Amino acid sequence: MKVMAIAPYNGLKELMITLGEKEEFELQVEIGDLQEGLTLAKDAVNNDIDIIISRGGTAELIQRELTIPVVEIEVSGYDMLRVLTLAKDYPGKKAIVGFSPISEGASTICEILDINMSAYKVKEEKEIEPILIQLQQEGYTNIIGDAVTVKTAERLGLNGILLTSGKESVLKSFQNAKKIYRFLSSFKKNYLISFDIVQNETEGIVVYNSTSQAIFANPYFNDNFSDNFKHNLNIQDAVKTVCNTGFFETVFNTNNTFWKIKGYPLETSHSKLIVFRINKYRSNDNQDIDGISIVSLKNEVNSTGSLTNIVTKNERMNRILKASTIYADTKEPIWISGEEGTGKERLAKLIHVNSERREHPLLIIDCEVLSKGQWACLLDRSSYDNLLAHNPNGSVVLKNIDSLELDTQKRLASYLKKGLTTCRFIALSRKSMEYLTETQRFDQELYYLLASLTLDLPSLKERKEDIESLALFFIGECNIKFGKQIVGIRNDAKEDLKNFEWIGNIKQLKQIIQESVLLAEGAFLELHDLKRVINKIRVTSESHEIDLTGTLEEIEREIIKKIWLEEGMNQTKTAERLGINRTTLWRKLK
Template identity: 45%
Template sequence: MKILAIAPYEGLKEIMLAMGKAENFELQVEIGDLKQGVALSKEALLNGTDIIISRGGTAAMIQKEISLPVVEIEVSGYDMLRVLTFVKDYPGKTAIVGFSQISEGAATICEILNIEISSYTINSEGEVKPKLEALKKEGYQVIIGDVITVSEAEKLGLNGFLLTSGEESVGKAFSSAKKLYSYINKVKQQYTIPYHLIKEEEKGIVVLSEKKSKLFSNKYFDSKIGEDLLKKEEFNVAFENTHKTGSYSSIIEDQGFFWEITGDQLSIDSSKMITFKLTQSPFNQSSLPSGLSIVSYNQAISKAIKVFLLTDNDKLKKTIESALAYRSKIENIWISGEKGTGKESLAYFIHFHDTTTSEPLLVLNCELIEDDSWVSLVNKSGSEKNKTTVLLKNIEAMPLQLQKKLMNQLKTNSLHANFIVTSNGDIHKYVRDHKILLDLYDELAKLTIELPLLNERIEDIEIISRLFIHDFNTLYGKQIVGIRKNSIDILQQFNWRGNINQLKQVIGKCVLLAKQPYIEKELIQHVLDSEQINSGNEEIDLSGTLEEIENRIIQKVWLEEGMNQTKTAKRLGINRTTLWRKLKV
């Protein structure tokens, strides 16, 4: 056993060194008080020290700063009696000043022995001098305390008497240190095997404090994953939800790989910790079947679902209530509506409305799928009891032969999945035109939702516009504080053929062009006058100057890329600064 003893004064050091010669442990004794003691302890942490012995306020400070076990040299009743007996007949008013370990015990003994000496407790080194100055003004002449108190008292011209520790207190501290060391060794032996099993586990394990500082990680986490994952937005969601509810499970993408993550709360005494286990999925981004993506809850989805979370439209509110009720019963849901009405955002809302329990969503873009290879991933992700949720996006684009295969799998219950389906336009027309199998529709449409046009929910235009302003402020580094009421009136009277998507494009352009704190009526009108719905087949107007034609092309590509400047600049082969300048023309 290796012990560092920190003595606040020379006499205590000599007692400990003398008594340490009869002990069978390695003892190092240093002089240090308060901050000096903490500094010495930090060095000991690096030198293989097992236990630290110190006294009073120094011991308390070390316990807060250092992870090593600390044994306190108590100020015993004998110690207090010695100094109190010595000063009781000393002329002048006397006070005891010190940390609670000293002041409270001394006050008790004074009360028992009927000794009239006042006792004052300090909580930090900075409180000593002001307290002594106040006592001096009150006529106190004698101060009993520890090293720092006596030193400051003598500087102020007061008589200081050091409350010393005797051999019985040192002997008791040595005995406590040996018992503590024996107990620690037993605990180490008990937990060495599980510790090494966790350290060598073939999955990532990391333990975080309530403030998200890392307390432990195993070898797999350090070598295969790394701390950069802890900074990702998806991990923040996992941490916050585990902290709030006690458990969480999801999938996180990192550097092209998917990690299945489970979080749990761990309580030890009064401390709470968050533990995460991460297992690498056999799939990575590059190996996913064509058209399939794995989506976990993130900031972009959080923004997208707000257009439904904050709706003022009574009909839409009832529709959402029905969707959540069906979702809770694990029923398939079919969402239809015109382009731009927010079908995919509603699908995210239905799936992720409870972010504490929702699993990741598998999104299958039916316009891009080439075969049914996605089925194997779905079945590996889910089970018969715990089915995966799949979003079939634009199902009318799924080839009929793949629809037939999907129908057969649904009939034979060979697919471990529940479905949220989206389609553009009139479902019944697709069925009549044999673009969607009637049997497949009947199976997937346990609940049908038809999203209203934006023109049918004009009461939502103001709140949606404000949400978009906030998002575009962040994207463009602008500080638009709002939109004028007469501007809202114009937006509500406009014919939104492109629905929410078109509104987003208009607000994005207004935020980009705005030069005042508010979006004014004139700017809204200017943007709406030049607004053209991006149909995908729309021809570019080639009239006017070369600069005007160039600007139309840039605007079209910008809208096609969802107003993403990085993607637009890359597609046009220009840098972002040039794009920014041209968009503002």
């Protein structure tokens, strides 16, 4: 018996893999939702899969489109109770939006428990967005639902809370699958597709028609991009751009490899086709590209943790968010300052998502890691592999700009003055401009080129009213990521969080919550769960003893970590104190 399970989120995938190890049937678990799930199911039919196990709207869609038996993973009353208990303490108005089994079941539980939460039923995916827009206009900020509802909510700037399925529901689906299989004969359908193209082509080629339907792909594309191409590119917008302008160009990152995409029209006697060619990025000086990443809006929305929502009750932070929304509509460069871990990169992503550039890549360059040779390649307009040149409509985040060496600063200023790229720059600095100017560590001309608009983020110590909300938000992320069902934080644990020093700000809070959630055994995060992690950090940062019983590499890492913590997790200060360059430090801390 061969079973494919299609899970809408990673936590459910991991739970099914764990439970499936005790079953006698062969289980393959993939992540997909609605159309993605349907694509996986179609592939499963061609690979002798006997039964599909899926959830919610994805299960219904597969049942309508395919003849293969489908078993639905129910969202049980236990599952709803866990999520509703967690969500009821979230700040702001809350609503449940989903297909009838979810909306009606959750509504019933809310009535029984006297939870004030509205429920809205949908019959088709296209109904979700209009309902969410209306709820947003009515002041709702938190939306509870299945994966497609949560993704849509997060894309609109709402906080999505996913209804997760627990152990009981998964085991029940396994039992139902085995019952169905007993009544089935062998069900095999093989569809062989041959490709009329040169088999040794070392670039991906995919062809779409004018309605954005893929009609051909070569073997290299299928081997390397078939699962992630549409996650990194808005196909409809790209096809439209080629039809209107005759050309399309962008970049994306997958599996730590950078790729360039070029699109152009292909006129045939019957119709107009759009061809996309995908080539690997090759650095001119053959160096690796640690310190550069490319963020795709689709990838971020599909991952745990929305980049389109920042939780805050803080008055200063709300003013910053309001300003960032206004700034997003401009083309001006933005300078964001704040201590390490205050959320500068998250705010930069939010600005990109709220701008007209949202469908194009966000290139993040860590100035603390990139070498002079890599900078020379990036700023060379004539280079075929110039990533900035291949991202003309996107945004570029210059992370840790305060650590950029002076000669590179001057070269970057010259590049910007010449107007060699049309991408939008967002600079992130851990130091204030006053400090950089007084210490003569920063080129004033570059600052004024990058700081047409400025934002200064407060530390977590200045946002104590946000600690509980942020912790709940991170718990929700961890529940999805690790398949946990933590529903809240005990009051004494909340107080301990508020009284902690937070030298690493939000980044440190997230790390502590994540480790505490993994160690927690109950439904709530208890004080002792946090103490185990917080006390370990305090001991590590305060201890003057280094364990010398390990290997030389382990002892070195302990020393580096101790100094890193003493310097407030500031890599520049740590590298200066240790007498090593930032690239070496970054690799040793990986």
